[in-house]
Amino acid sequence: MTDSSDKLVSRDGHTVPLKRRASVLGADALEISGMAAATGAYGYDPGYAATISCTSRITYVDGEKGVLMYRGYAADELARNSNFEEVSWLLLHGELPKPSELQAFSDELKTLRACAPEVLATIAAMPAHAHPMSVIGAALSVMPAAHTDCIAPNDADHRRRFSHRAIAAMPTIAAAAFRHSQGQAPVSPREDLGHAANLLYMMFGKDPNPTAAKALDTLLVLHADHEQNCSTSTVRMAGSSGVNPFSSLAAGCAALWGPAHGGANEAVLKMLEAIGSPERIEEYIARAKDPNDPFRLMGFGHRVYKNFDPRATIIRDICHEVLKALRAGRGRLFRLARNLEEIALSDRYFKSRRLYPNVDFYSGIIYRAMKLPAEMFTPMFAIARTAGWAAHWCEMHEDPELRIGRPRQLYMGPKPRAYIPAEDR
Ligand code: CMC
Secondary structure, three states: OOOOOOEEEOOOOOEEEOOEEOOOOOOOEEOOOOHHHHHOOOOOOHHHOOOOOOOOOOEEEEOOOOEEEEOOEEHHHHHHHOOHHHHHHHHHHOOOOOHHHHHHHHHHHHHOOOOOHHHHHHHHHOOOOOOHHHHHHHHHHHHHHHOHHHOOOOOHHHHHHHHHHHHHHHHHHHHHHHHHHOOOOOOOOOOOOOHHHHHHHHHHOOOOOHHHHHHHHHHHHHHOOOOOOHHHHHHHHHHOOOOOHHHHHHHHHHHHHOOOOOOHHHHHHHHHHHHOOHHHHHHHHHHHHOOOOOOOOOOEOOOOOOOOOHHHHHHHHHHHHHHHHHOOOOHHHHHHHHHHHHHHHOOHHHHHOOOOEOOHHHHHHHHHHOOOOHHHHHHHHHHHHHHHHHHHHHHHHOOOOOOOOOOOOOOOOOOOOOOOOHHHO
């Protein structure tokens, strides 16, 4: 495990041996914790692009090869053969469930779907025009008061109960937030429906279309986890202080909402609607390339994937099928998206920076075909990612190396100076 040949030589000739930790797949880690004491300097890594913050056994991403695996199983294989309940179990417990385990887990999730009255009351108290992501954050913040049997980070039974409850309740919270925004009362969950189908039922209050339910289930599988992304790292950062898991999830939801992360699916749809017709694509491409314009092509680019995002390829295919099956009349947006993708992929700016469509580029078109308003796209992402967040939160609290997350800074403010009395300023 340790290779003593890795070392860092500081400018005054100090040699710092760096302990190397070998990964099972992908990049190794060099332990730099001794660096500051030996050199008087910390590592500087804005955006943590070169920083490994923890060990994890859950998900593996190879950005060069476009590989995504949950617990060693390719996500595309899971998307074709599995379902969200099975994938949630896999993420949480490390192995594919035996049929009896899956049955028991699916049954347990059904019993945990209903929200506590105080959670529903919180949703009802929010302004109807509040974004569903802020409603979900508020609902999660009440959960520790409603579920005191699953909030202790150091208790394995609490952790297990929390993870199952969070996965089960998140669709109910999101559906209630959606209906609240429409001025409608929440619809109680149905125990005869699977996770995805029940979610559609709770949003629209009628039997879900099987094609839509199947497509939604696949989207949930593909969004379920993505190693140390911004929101998962936020869940871990908040959780490292020992706060209850629902508050960690609320922190994760806040991070997910941003347009550079899970908010991109909403932004993509709004961008496509703003572009409107193929003749205007060039104008938006030019804006995305202009360093003086903050506009970015939404749904394009990824910190880790530099050749393609495997999730985007599958979602593009589903999108085509769903639009046909639902006769959603949204072929125009899909064609526009294909057109935009083609033009961007042949453009030197995007090619040289290795920017490709990501998971969010086509998902919004599918959600729109299911008649979801754009504000509900990021909540759908949150429902899926709850499985990953819960798995990471549990894993973190089983890790003997857990320490509170506490990065340092390069101070660039004023040097020490004397207080100036108000009359002298
Ligand atoms: N449109 C135009 N230019 C872009 C884009 C884009 N979508 N993404 C990156 N670039 C440029 C960026 O300006 C920079 O150019 P230069 O080298 O000239 O300064 C270069 O590409 C590298 O970009 P970066 O900002 O250093 O890359 P990052 O790894 O820090 O950011 C990203 C990754 C996903 C935040 C970014 O690509 C982006 O903002 N994309 C649009 C938002 C989006 O689709 N987000 C969803 C991500 S996937 C799902 C998820 O994680 O939730």
